[in-house]
Amino acid sequence: MPIQKPRTLSGFMELLPQKQALFDAMVETLREVYALYGFFDLDTPLMEASEVLLAKGGGETEKQIYRFQKGDNDLSLRFDLTVPLAKYVALHQNELAFPFRRCQIGKVYRGERAQRGRFREFYQADIDVIGDGKLDILNDAEMPAIIHHAFTRLGLTRFVIRVNNRKLLNGFYAMLGLTDSAGEIMRLVDKLEKIGPEKVDAALREDLGLSPAQAGDILSFMAIQGSNADVLAALEGYRGRDGTFDQGLDELGAVCRHLAAFGVPEARFQVDLTIARGLDYYTGTVYETRLLDYPEIGSPCSGGRYDNLAEYYTEKQLPGVGISIGLTRLFYVLDEQGLLSPERLTAPAEVLILPMTGDQAPAVELATALRAAGVRTQIYFEEKKFKQKMAYADKLGVPFAAILGEEEIAQGKVALKDMATGAQELLTAQQAAQAVHAALVDRRSAAPIRERKPD
RNA sequence: GUGGGUAUAGCGUAGUUGGCUAACGCGUCGGAUUGUGGUUCCGAAGAUCGUGGGUUCGAGUCCCAUUACCCACCCCA
Numbered sequence: 001m002p003i004q005k006p007r008t009l010s011g012f013m014e015l016l017p018q019k020q021a022l023f024d025a026m027v028e029t030l031r032e033v034y035a036l037y038g039f040f041d042l043d044t045p046l047m048e049a050s051e052v053l054l055a056k057g058g059g060e061t062e063k064q065i066y067r068f069q070k071g072d073n074d075l076s077l078r079f080d081l082t083v084p085l086a087k088y089v090a091l092h093q094n095e096l097a098f099p100f101r102r103c104q105i106g107k108v109y110r111g112e113r114a115q116r117g118r119f120r121e122f123y124q125a126d127i128d129v130i131g132d133g134k135l136d137i138l139n140d141a142e143m144p145a146i147i148h149h150a151f152t153r154l155g156l157t158r159f160v161i162r163v164n165n166r167k168l169l170n171g172f173y174a175m176l177g178l179t180d181s182a183g184e185i186m187r188l189v190d191k192l193e194k195i196g197p198e199k200v201d202a203a204l205r206e207d208l209g210l211s212p213a214q215a216g217d218i219l220s221f222m223a224i225q226g227s228n229a230d231v232l233a234a235l236e237g238y239r240g241r242d243g244t245f246d247q248g249l250d251e252l253g254a255v256c257r258h259l260a261a262f263g264v265p266e267a268r269f270q271v272d273l274t275i276a277r278g279l280d281y282y283t284g285t286v287y288e289t290r291l292l293d294y295p296e297i298g299s300p301c302s303g304g305r306y307d308n309l310a311e312y313y314t315e316k317q318l319p320g321v322g323i324s325i326g327l328t329r330l331f332y333v334l335d336e337q338g339l340l341s342p343e344r345l346t347a348p349a350e351v352l353i354l355p356m357t358g359d360q361a362p363a364v365e366l367a368t369a370l371r372a373a374g375v376r377t378q379i380y381f382e383e384k385k386f387k388q389k390m391a392y393a394d395k396l397g398v399p400f401a402a403i404l405g406e407e408e409i410a411q412g413k414v415a416l417k418d419m420a421t422g423a424q425e426l427l428t429a430q431q432a433a434q435a436v437h438a439a440l441v442d443r444r445s446a447a448p449i450r451e452r453k454p455d
Numbered sequence: 456g457u458g459g460g461u462a463u464a465g466c467g468u469a470g471u472u473g474g475c476u477a478a479c480g481c482g483u484c485g486g487a488u489u490g491u492g493g494u495u496c497c498g499a500a501g502a503u504c505g506u507g508g509g510u511u512c513g514a515g516u517c518c519c520a521u522u523a524c525c526c527a528c529c530c531c532a
Contacts, residue, residue, distance in 0.1 A: 005505095010524060060530055063456075080532085112530070113456085124532060187530090277531075289532095300532065326532020356490060390492035405490060419492075 011114025012121045013328055018397065021346040023331050025448040026154060027105055030125045030325065033150040037142070039103035039127055044084045046107065050074040052087050055312035059280060064110045077109035080279070081126045082309065082322060089130045089320075090313030098132035099139070105327070117297045117329050126303075128322030130310075135319045140285040140305055141255045143323045144269055145262030147289065147301055150325070155341060155447030158292040161264075162272040165252040165285050166304070169276055171245025172221060172238065176214050184208055186276035189222055193274065197223075222274050228256050231271045251284055283307040287323055294337070300330040334449055343446035347397040349378035350436050351416075354389045356405035363404050366414055366429055370402075373433035377402075393419060400436055 008014045015023060031041065050067055053076045066077040078084050081104050089100060105125040114120050127146060129139045144161045151159055173182040188203050197219050204215040224234045235249050252271065259269055275288045277299075284305035291300060303323030310318035334340055351370055355363035363379050370377040378398070380389050393401045403415040408426065416432045417424040418439070427435060 007523090064530080108532085110531075114524090115526070118531075122532065279531085298531070302532065324532060329532050354491090386490050387492075390490095392492085394492040401492085403490070407490095415490095417491075422491085422493095424491085 009120070011119045013119060013332065017348070018345055019335065019340075021348075022335075022340045022344055022448060023327075025344045025346065026327065026331060027123075027125070029153050029448055030105065030150055030327070031103070033146065033153050034103040034125075034127055036149075037101075037127070037146050039101045042085075042088070042102040042104045043106065044078075044081070044088055044104070046109075047075050047077055048084060048087070050076040052313075053079060053083055056083070056281065061279070064112050066109045066111050079110060080108050081106060081124050081324065082128065082279075082281075082306070082320075085126075085128055085130070085322075086309040086318070086320070087313055089318055090310045090316070093132075093314065093316060093318070098130065099135060100130045101127070103127045117332055119328050119332075122326060122328035125325040125327050126322055128320050130318050130320040133317050133319075135305075135307075135321060137251050137254045137285075138258055139321050140251065141258035142262060143303060143321060144255075144259060144287055145264050147287075147323055147325070148262075148264045148268055151289075151301075153447065155339075155449030155451055156291070157451055159268065160290050160292060161269040161301075162275050162288045162290060163252070163255060163259075163269055163285065164272055164275045165248040165255075166276065166282055167244050167248030167284050168235070168252055169248070169273075171242040171248055174244060175238070175242050176217055178210070178214065181208055181210075183280065185210075185218065189218065189274055190277050192222060224273055228266065228269070228271045231273070232256065248284070255285055277302065281306045281309050285321065291333070294333055297329065297333050299326070300333070301325045339449050339451055341446055341448055341450040343450070344448050345397060347399065349376045349396070349398050350440060351375055351377045351400045351402050351432070352393045352396065352398040353377060353379045353402045353404055353414075354386070354393070355379065355381075356386065356403065357409065362409045366402065366404060369429035370433055370436075373430065373437075375433050375436050399440065400432075402432065 035041070050065075051074070053065065054062060061079050065079050068075055085102065085104070089096065103126065105123060107121055108124050109121055111120060112118075127143065129135065129142075131139070144163065147161060169186060170179070170182055173179060173185060178185060185204065185208065188200055188208070192200050201215050201219055204210045204218060205212060210218075221238075224231055226234075232249075232253055235252075239246055239249060256269075256271065260266065272288075275286060277286070277288060282304035284307065286304035287302055288299045289301035291297065301323060303321075305319070305321040307317075307319040309320060310316070331340075353363045353367055353370075360379070360381065367377045367379050378396075380392060382389075384392075390401065399419055401417045401419060403417060403424075405415075408414050411426070413426045413428055414432055415424050416427050416435060425435070
């Protein structure tokens with residue numbers, strides 16, 4: 001039989017055990033933080049009927065979605081976690097308590113060209129709040145506060161959450177008489193930082209047919225910078241000319257005020273008029289996060305307010321606001337930069353029992369006692385040389401090996417070896433469990449990320 | 456989807472203007488006598504040089520095609 005060469009599709013991340021453990025530690029940390037804010041942890045199907053996921057129709061989603069036929073069914077893999085949430089809420093609206101707060105950590109699929117930090121299968125860690133009819137603006141302020149909390153708990157410090165408001169932008173473009181092309185303009189303006197004002201100016205005029213005056217107005221609006229208070233003050237100068245703009249300005253102001261109340265330091269969030277990205281269902285507040293040391297890899301976390309997403313599934317108004325961490329991308333970058341905390345390199349077990357006698361019953365008994373005491377324990381059942389058993393313990397990275405030979409069994413004890421120091425002690429099962437617990441306290445509380453501090 | 460680049464053992468690479476049995480590091484496996492790993496030393500396995508065709512006495516090296524991957528664009532977590 002010919003051997004099929006094993007391979008993993010590009011754009012799909014597959015990790016070796018130690019890296020997987022670090023990834024899981026990040027997932028666990030995120031779950032803990034999300035839970036602190038009162039979110040229900042939801043899981044929805046990876047696959048949905050195509051007409052559900054594509055209800056909105058058109059755009060990038062349609063181009064990038066994995067879609068296929070199975071029998072007579074037209075199926076698609078979820079493109080994000082937000083659209084399935086909209087479906088879920090619309091479908092179960094009568095059984096849910098609103099505001100409905102849910103978090104979800106799961107894989108999503110996008111059929112695009114893979115690139116560095118850009119995957120075709122990746123994890124998103126989402127939190128969303130869906131309101132019934134109305135949803136208070138304070139929810140828009142709480143989202144980035146949670147992200148701030150989560151990133152901090154992960155061990156990150158060098159990041160900024162950038163905030164903007166689509167109503168503000170749409171209102172501004174309406175003032176210029178550019179309502180129809182607002183989406184295309186936003187996309188161009190978003191590139192300001194990347195390609196510079198001259199090129200954006202040229203593109204606005206040549207590609208979109210704007211007048212020099214219009215392009216100039218846009219660029220001078222986007223040039224508004226400074227502290228959040230400065231930017232908001234400058235925006236006041238535009239007030240009174242467009243209702244949508246005024247509303248957007250009020251919302252943005254409210255988000256900024258309340259963020260401070262949630263304990264987010266001013267340095268970690270920034271009003272930035274150029275950001276408008278994210279999917280096109282956003283209607284108000286939008287967020288984008290940037291890692292200060294790796295601006296080139298794109299936002300590891302974005303989101304915003306979407307007031308109309310459920311309209312494809314129900315007559316009812318179900319506005320939402322949410323944010324999504326691109327976990328796979330975040331992990332990839334941190335790994336590439338060597339920032340994953342080695343303290344969190346967790347082994348599959350804390351103790352590996354090495355039976356030295358033919359009779360493995362004492363080993364099983366010891367394992368049972370250790371497990372009862374809450375120690376993660378594995379037994380090495382295979383018949384190998386002692387040397388090889390030790391080598392296995394070393395490769396797994398277990399902090400302790402428990403050697404169980406005739407002498408130990410005779411005394412009703414076990415030789416517990418600390419793999420890091422090489423020190424070995426003859427202990428009872430209870431004593432061994434205590435020693436393990438005592439030694440591992442620090443390790444469990446370490447953050448998954450060890451960020452280098454800039455000098 | 457558009458443009459450019461690259462394809463040599465599990466991974467990372469070397470391979471001169473085409474010339475003998477394709478080299479190196481890491482990793483893997485085995486050994487350095489009996490119940491002690493991570494260091495060291497010795498040894499072994501592992502590649503029809505992405506695939507198919509062509510030029511040539513001769514191709515990993517040149518040409519064409521094809522596939523995969525990488526980079527940029529698009530878009531985005």
